[in-house]
Amino acid sequence: MPVNELKFRKIITDLSAKNVELVAVSKIQSVTDIKKLYELGQRDFGENYVQELVEKQPLLPPDLRWHFIGHLQTNKVKKIAPFVYLIQGVDSMKLLLEINKHAKKLNKTIRCLLQVHITQEETKFGLDEAELEQILAHVTKTPEKVSNILISGLMGMASFSDDIDKVRREMNYLKMLFDKYKSVCADSNGHNCSFTTLSMGMSGDYKIAIQEGSNMVRIGSLLFGARPAK
Numbered sequence: 324m325p326v327n328e329l330k331f332r333k334i335i336t337d338l339s340a341k342n343v344e345l346v347a348v349s350k351i352q353s354v355t356d357i358k359k360l361y362e363l364g365q366r367d368f369g370e371n372y373v374q375e376l377v378e379k380q381p382l383l384p385p386d387l388r389w390h391f392i393g394h395l396q397t398n399k400v401k402k403i404a405p406f407v408y409l410i411q412g413v414d415s416m417k418l419l420l421e422i423n424k425h426a427k428k429l430n431k432t433i434r435c436l437l438q439v440h441i442t443q444e445e446t447k448f449g450l451d452e453a454e455l456e457q458i459l460a461h462v463t464k465t466p467e468k469v470s471n472i473l474i475s476g477l478m479g480m481a482s483f484s485d486d487i488d489k490v491r492r493e494m495n496y497l498k499m500l501f502d503k504y505k506s507v508c509a510d511s512n513g514h515n516c517s518f519t520t521l522s523m524g525m526s527g528d529y530k531i532a533i534q535e536g537s538n539m540v541r542i543g544s545l546l547f548g549a550r551p552a553k
């Protein structure tokens with residue numbers, strides 16, 4: 324599928340006016356198409372599959388910022404730790420500790436977002452509020468255990484639904500949690516928890532997401548056309 328240059332320019336103009344960051348979701352897209360977007364100025368790209376990401380990364384310019392947006396298994400952290408820019412979708416303390424371990428070995432800090440489950444569906448990964456609270460309590464009370472992590476905010480996915488009110492409610496809920504735990508982090512004086520980023524919104528719902536307070540959207544099919552079958 325060709326990159327939709329016109330759409331890209333429109334989206335970028337719209338987003339920068341609102342101070343919203345764009346992550347171009349490039350899963351299953353070719354290196355050639357990623358390069359095209361890169362040449363148009365895009366730097367942030369999101370991938371869901373570790374294997375695919377480690378194959379593409381060396382073929383693309385080093386200043387490209389790779390966001391891992393899928394479910395990350397602890398045994399695969401090692402493969403992306405050396406170059407990943409932001410791990411969106413951290414959904415357990417175990418994963419966070421594993422990321423910290425590899426970050427420490429590499430003598431770097433790895434930025435993470437905690438993924439919150441905001442739909443009624445059972446199938447999606449993510450934390451509920453109690454789990455979110457628990458992880459942030461660990462992080463703020465025992466910062467030495469996650470000294471090489473920076474938790475920069477939250478990530479979530481609303482329902483795939485035509486029911487706009489429902490989507491809006493879910494997003495509004497995530498924004499509420501973002502504001503609430505942003506102050507929790509700020510009050511803890513911790514160095515490894517500082518909320519700046521609320522990642523929500525995809526091709527189908529990013530406009531609603533921005534209205535509901537998102538400042539980072541993850542857009543794939545609108546930019547690249549429908550994804551080819553894997």
Ligand SMILES: *Cc1c(COP(=O)(O)O)cnc(C)c1O
Binds near residue numbers: 348480524541542
């Ligand atoms: C695939 C994916 C997206 C982008 O989806 P589009 O509908 O193609 O914009 C965003 N976020 C996550 C977590 C994804 O897996």
